[in-house]
Amino acid sequence: MTLAPLDLTTLAFTRGLVQIILAALMFATLRVDQSFRGSTWWPVGFLASGIALVSLPISSPEHELALNAVNHLLSGFAWAALLLGFWRFNQQGPRLPLLALICILPATSLALWQIVTPNPPLRIVTTALAQLVGMLALFATLSKPYRDEMRLPFRGIQLLILAYLPVFVFQYAGIAERTFAAPAWMGASSYSAVFSLVTLLFTLSLAVSCIGLQFLRISVEHADRATTDWLTGLINRRGLNLFAAQDDARRRRDGGTSAVICLDIDHFKAVNDRYGHASGDLVLQCLAEVLRNDIRKRDIAIRQGGEEFAVLLVGSGEVDAMDVAERIRRDFSTQRIDTASGTIAELSLSAGVAVAAANRTILQAMDLADTALYEAKRSGRNRVCAAAV
Numbered sequence: 274m275t276l277a278p279l280d281l282t283t284l285a286f287t288r289g290l291v292q293i294i295l296a297a298l299m300f301a302t303l304r305v306d307q308s309f310r311g312s313t314w315w316p317v318g319f320l321a322s323g324i325a326l327v328s329l330p331i332s333s334p335e336h337e338l339a340l341n342a343v344n345h346l347l348s349g350f351a352w353a354a355l356l357l358g359f360w361r362f363n364q365q366g367p368r369l370p371l372l373a374l375i376c377i378l379p380a381t382s383l384a385l386w387q388i389v390t391p392n393p394p395l396r397i398v399t400t401a402l403a404q405l406v407g408m409l410a411l412f413a414t415l416s417k418p419y420r421d422e423m424r425l426p427f428r429g430i431q432l433l434i435l436a437y438l439p440v441f442v443f444q445y446a447g448i449a450e451r452t453f454a455a456p457a458w459m460g461a462s463s464y465s466a467v468f469s470l471v472t473l474l475f476t477l478s479l480a481v482s483c484i485g486l487q488f489l490r491i492s493v494e495h496a497d498r499a500t501t502d503w504l505t506g507l508i509n510r511r512g513l514n515l516f517a518a519q520d521d522a523r524r525r526r527d528g529g530t531s532a533v534i535c536l537d538i539d540h541f542k543a544v545n546d547r548y549g550h551a552s553g554d555l556v557l558q559c560l561a562e563v564l565r566n567d568i569r570k571r572d573i574a575i576r577q578g579g580e581e582f583a584v585l586l587v588g589s590g591e592v593d594a595m596d597v598a599e600r601i602r603r604d605f606s607t608q609r610i611d612t613a614s615g616t617i618a619e620l621s622l623s624a625g626v627a628v629a630a631a632n633r634t635i636l637q638a639m640d641l642a643d644t645a646l647y648e649a650k651r652s653g654r655n656r657v658c659a660a661a662v
């Protein structure tokens with residue numbers, strides 16, 4: 274049994290059309306994302322590669338150079354655009370020398386063909402090299418996802434590249450050496466047709482992965498926003514519940530304590546009344562910054578709402594928590610905030626501290642810290658009180 278030879282040019286044209294349709298689909302679906310991180314370069318890459326393939330069957334002796342140029346330059350640019358998209362998506366800066374190499378290789382191939390000597394193997398190797406460099410650079414980029422949620426899909430695309438790479442190398446090395454190692458039951462042109470179809474599958478999977486990644490990013494950012502306070506960038510009350518549950522589980526498992534500090538700006542209403550609501554917002558942002566500076570990386574600063582804040586000190590006890598609360602109180606009191614209505618000075622806050630242990634959850638400790646905070650307000654403000662045990 275042998276497979277009937279397939280028309281390779283028609284297959285390449287079909288692949289090109291599919292890529293153009295995929296690019297249009299990407300543009301349409303990814304328009305929902307306002308930041309367009311990565312997304313604009315991805316469809317640009319698929320579009321460029323699609324146009325290069327669609328131009329293959331066009332035969333016009335007087336425009337041969339132009340057609341060759343379109344085909345070569347676009348295929349290099351397509352990989353450069355795809356890579357740029359992944360770098361932007363992964364929050365990495367562009368590596369310009371690598372991009373230049375990917376664009377220059379097919380151009381060199383074209384120049385050699387047109388100016389030096391038409392040499393089919395050299396032309397194929399040089400052009401394929403650009404795609405190979407692009408693929409390897411993409412593989413390397415996917416090894417370092419910008420956040421944990423992307424690890425699994427990135428691994429998936431790496432596997433895709435690993436599966437496609439041998440087919441790619443085998444095909445181009447075979448053509449270049451003119452030693453086509455197609456199996457006996459499959460004619461040489463059938464093998465090329467299989468290669469073409471595998472390439473189509475690879476391209477399709479890559480395009481679907483790009484769309485999937487973009488939607489994953491949007492949903493991850495929505496989830497972030499749901500647990501983040503928009504004004505200060507701190508964790509909000511909903512986020513606190515998640516971290517509190519995690520910390521409770523950790524302490525049940527490993528023992529030890531964690532501490533919470535509840536904080537409330539003193540006479541904040543007077544600040545709003547005197548300097549305006551926008552200036553009040555600056556004070557809230559200023560306290561958020563003080564909190565960020567005064568706690569460790571593993572601790573969590575929370576804006577509970579209004580001018581009420583909290584800090585979860587993971588693995589800490591009361592003595593440490595009292596020190597941190599005192600430091601925050603002191604640092605906040607030295608802040609000066611310039612506003613259109615004058616400089617806001619004499620800022621102060623009150624704080625209450627409590628400890629969560631095996632028999633007390635973070636949220637129960639928060640209630641106790643709140644009572645201690647009330648005590649601090651009642652006894653004159655601008656002070657830190659520990660919860661009565």
Ligand SMILES: Nc1nc2c(ncn2[C@@H]2O[C@H](COP(=O)(O)OP(=O)(O)OP(=O)(O)O)[C@@H](O)[C@H]2O)c(=O)[nH]1
Nearest residue numbers: 537538539540541542543545550551553554579580
């Ligand atoms: N600028 C600004 N003000 C807010 C925001 N959320 C709540 N507030 C204001 O915070 C003020 C809280 O006032 P109070 O609860 O009376 O507390 P206070 O004036 O700080 O008094 P004490 O806590 O007793 O020292 C109110 O005037 C609210 O309008 C916000 O997001 N931005």
